[in-house]
Amino acid sequence: METRMYRHGDCLLKRVKEIPITAKKVDGQTIALGEATGHHHTFKQETVQLYKEQDTTFIDVVEPSSLEHQEHNTLQVSPGKYVLVLEREMNHFENAIQRVQD
Numbered sequence: 001m002e003t004r005m006y007r008h009g010d011c012l013l014k015r016v017k018e019i020p021i022t023a024k025k026v027d028g029q030t031i032a033l034g035e036a037t038g039h040h041h042t043f044k045q046e047t048v049q050l051y052k053e054q055d056t057t058f059i060d061v062v063e064p065s066s067l068e069h070q071e072h073n074t075l076q077v078s079p080g081k082y083v084l085v086l087e088r089e090m091n092h093f094e095n096a097i098q099r100v101q102d
Contacts, residue, residue, distance in 0.1 A: 023051035057084040
């Protein structure tokens with residue numbers, strides 16, 4: 001059975017059929033940086049290509065790849081195309097939805 005989603009801390013990789021042709025290739029293997037801790041979610045292999053369209057990150061995993069973080073177990077991600085969804089939370093004091101700070 002094909003894996004459709006991966007959760008790695010505050011990052012969710014959700015499989016998509018295609019990466020938009022308007023998305024631009026970006027250098028690097030890091031998909032998310034921790035604002036508070038400086039930790040990062042980074043693919044170990046260079047068989048992963050990142051793309052950006054506005055504030056959305058897309059990931060093309062060509063071969064099985066390891067996603068690493070200093071405080072989480074390493075996650076093996078199957079080949080496929082994914083969109084990165086960052087966890088959000090409701091701040092009831094400010095009546096606003098905001099990204100979870102790592």
